[in-house]
Amino acid sequence: MQESKVDVLIIGAGPAGYMAASWFARIGINARIIDKRSTKIFVGQADGLQPRVLEVFQSFGFGDRPLKDASIGYEACFYEPDANGKIHRVGRKPEGVVGISRFHGSVIHQGRIETWLTDFIDEWSNGKMKVERPILPETLEIDESQISNPDAYPVTVGVKKLADNDAEPEQYGSKIENGLFRQFDWDQDRNGAVPAESREIIHAKYVLGCDGAHSWVRSQIGINVEGETTDYVWGVLDIVPITDFPDIRKRCSIHSASDGSIMVIPREAGLVRLYIQLKKTEHIPETRSAEERENDQKQGKTAGPRVDRSKITPEAILETARKIFAPYTLDVAETQWFTAYQIGQRVAAKFQKLERVFIAGDACHTHSPKAGQGMNVSMMDTYNLAWKIGHVLNGLAKPDILSTYEQERRKVAQDLIEYDFKLSRLFSGKPGEISTDAFREVIDNGAAFATGCSVNYDGSIIINKPEGTDSTIPYNSPLAKNVPIGMRFADAKVVSQCDGRPWYLNDRIPSDGRWRIILFPSDFKTNVSLNNQLLDIGAYLESSDSFIKRYTPPTEKIDSIIEVLLVHASSIDVVEWDDFPHAFRPRYQDRRMDYWKIYADSESLREISGQAYEKYGIDRKVGALLVLRPDGYVASVTAPNTEGVSQVAAFFDRFLIPL
Ligand code: FAD
Structure with a gap:
């Protein structure tokens, strides 16, 4: 039997697993990713990308791919029955939240998204990290005596390689792919019959369970799920429609008088996804004992009546x-995929065991797909987690930072479940029972949440908020009134000092594992004391006491752990390159100058920009000093002076490990 060691083993190659692998590839972590299915998915499942995930894709460098390939949502319409019971348009609004992000919610098949992530992983791992499939894990053990030893591999996973034909999706006997693809339960559906295979014992420092709603990892580490399933059953069709319905290329919510509701989601390549409320469904005869049903519920399966999806x-x-579309007609040029699902909302009681085995994505939270959140929140789970594991593995940070994963992401999962609970009940209700206004209110109130941009992490070792801060509302320092600490850093346009090129500031802050300090030194050129503050900060950053030198190995580039950027509010015309301390225009070991750290909040000669200070709520006569985490969340805001710098040093001291 083969035996091997790896720093991180990712079990499950869905959106959560792919995102984890992407981060690990990007920051050079020794990781493997396995999946029990023989292929990636080609049709069906998730298709909605929310603005925050698109921002993350942009920060990885492939934000252009959805722009080219996806269907981008600009408008949404609402349809209700008229006095004669015929549906008609009652409202039209912008899709999403105008101005919250430069990216718009976009729709494209999950398989395509997984391709972008695969390409990214290939590029950054030099082709070394590939999804290994079909591989089924059989055993998972944690050696608790070793969990505090950073060099140990305390998690042991036994896996077996399956033959390809035993890892194919189930089919209903038709050519159209169906939604059982992912729900396939190996041992149950195949009576445990597995082909001849090679077995391997993998010793890992960390294991990530990204293995979906029926997570095997979750059950191995004894985590239960909380929540229930409803009787509402919805069908999903991916079709190329032939119709006289006027808004088929807009996102629509249609409530009919008595035939149920439909949600219309325009997709790429002429496809449209329809979510259709199903009124008549058959149930599987109940054969489980009360104990078995209770156990099923703890494992995220249905305890109540199960719909016979076949x-x-x-x-x-x-x-x-x-029937719902009437009086409009609906025919189909092509059906690509279908499924049916029973609505339920569940969240795992814990997201980790001993901070060595973590679960993420659908393994932590399941809900109805209508809000288009599952894939997004799943990717954002591991986008939150993987850099932290990377920091610990690279000896940069104390393992204490790992506890922030569950703290931060479980709250998001609970908010998601609450949002989905409201939304799915409104969708499944009848127009007479639920007013259009109430329905639109929930959509409007939830719109910011649905973009993923309003996630607000609580104070912690890596989020510097005052103790006792109310976590339900954004917390801002008075120095940067529109830069909530704990939320993602919003974008603004600035102008590069060296060449006058306008940039989105976030395009200068890629996801590459580094911390960022962004100094807003104000309109320093017009005021001697502000100018002196800037020079003092520069002198500190270049000194041997600086927190940058404290954590950066002398053999590495000075910006390899913490990068320092600057956005000033003086006119480009009055500022010269030499006005800035060397800390902001470093020369590296090979004597090259780095020109791309200094920006102006100034009018570009070529296009409109120059409102960054206003957008961030930073006083042009005062300034601010921001710290951003490697995942782009604002960690700290202090004053742009030596005192503020000392506070930043104390902040890093909480969790970074000095040389
Ligand atoms: P999954 O995508 O389920 O991936 C889990 C992976 O783990 C799979 O590849 C599976 O083969 C593998 N696996 C499972 N068990 C094992 C095991 N024991 N060993 C090894 N591998 C294993 N979300 C959105 O954000 N937007 C949408 O528009 C949207 N629409 C949806 C529409 C439908 C019809 C459905 C069903 C879901 C939709 N979702 C949507 C939800 C979305 O698909 C899921 O939330 C998302 O795929 C979860 O990602 P994941 O990586 O956690 O799990």
Whole structure:
């Protein structure tokens, strides 16, 4: 039997697993990713990308791919029955939240998204990290005596390689792919029959369970899920429609008088996804004992009546859709995929065991797909987690930072479940029972949450908020009134000091594992004391006492752990390159000058920019000093002077490990 060691083993190659692998590839962590299925997915499942995830893709360097390939949402419409019971348009609004991000919610098949992530992983791992499939884990043990030893591999996972034909998706006997693809339960559905295989024992420092709603990892580490399933059943069709419905290329919510509701999601390549409320469904006869049902519930399965999904056909779903669409007609040029799901909301009681085995994505939270959140929140889980594990593995940070994963992401999961609970009940209710106003209010109130941009992490070892801060509302320092600490750093346009090129500031802050200090030194050129503050900060950063030197190995580039950027508010015309301390225009070991750390909040000669200070709520006569985490969340805001710098030093001291 083979035996091997790896720093991180990712189990499950869905969105959560791919995002984790992307971070690990990007920051050079020794990781492997395995999946029990023989192929990636080609059709169906998730398709909605929210602005925050698009921002993350941009920060990884492939934000242009959704722009080229996806269907981008600009408008949403609402349809209700008129006095004669016929549906008609009652409202039109912008899709999402105008101005919250430069990216708009976009829709494209999950398989394509996984391709972008695969390409990214290939590029950054030099082709070394590939999804290994079909591989099924069988055993997982944690040696608790070793968990405080950073050099140990305390988690042991036994896996077996499966034959390809035993890892294919189930089919209903039709050519159209169906939604059982991911829900396939190996041992149960195949009676434990597995082909001849090679086995391997993998010793890992960390294991990530990204293995979906019925997570095997979750059950191995004894984590239960909390929540329940409803009786609402929805069908999903991915079709190329033939219709006279006027808004088929806009996102629509349609409530019919008595045939249920539909949500219309325009997609790439002429496809449209329809979510259709199904009124008549058959249930599987109950054979489980009360104990088995209770156990199923703890494992994220349904304790109540289970819908017999094998009785739900694409034709039957289409028939229901036609009734809801009437008086408009609906026919189909092509059906690409269908599924049916029973709405439920569940969240795992814990997201980790001993901070050595973590779960993420659907393994932590499941809900209805209508809000288009699951894939996004799943990716953001591991976007939150993987850099932290990377920091600990690289000896940069104390393992204490790992506890912030559950603290930060469980709250997001609970908010998500609450949002989905409200939304899915409104969608599943009848127009008479639920007013259009109430429905739109929930959509409007939840719109910011649904973009992913309003996530607000609590104070912690890596988020410097005063103790007792109310976590339900954004907390801002008076120095930067629109830069909430704990939230993602919003974008603004600035102008590069060296060449006058306008930039989105966040495009200068890629996800590459580094911390960022952004100094806003104000309109320093017009005021001697502000100018002196800037020179003092520069002198500190270049000194041997500086927190940068404290954590950066002398053999590495000076900006390799913490990068320092500057956005000033003086006119470019009155500022010269030499006005800035060397800390902001470093020369590296090879004597090259780095020109790309100094920006002006100034009018560009070529296009409109120059409102960054206003946008961030920073006084042009005062300034501010920001610290951003490697995942782009604001960690600290202090004054742009030596006192503020000392506070930043004390902040880093809490969790970074000095040389
Ligand atoms: P999954 O995508 O389920 O991936 C888990 C992976 O783990 C799979 O590849 C599986 O093969 C593998 N695996 C499972 N068990 C094991 C094991 N024991 N060993 C090894 N590998 C294992 N979300 C959105 O954000 N937007 C949408 O528009 C959207 N629409 C949806 C529409 C439908 C019809 C459905 C069903 C879901 C939709 N979702 C949507 C939800 C989204 O698909 C999931 O939330 C998302 O895929 C979860 O990602 P994940 O990586 O956590 O899990």
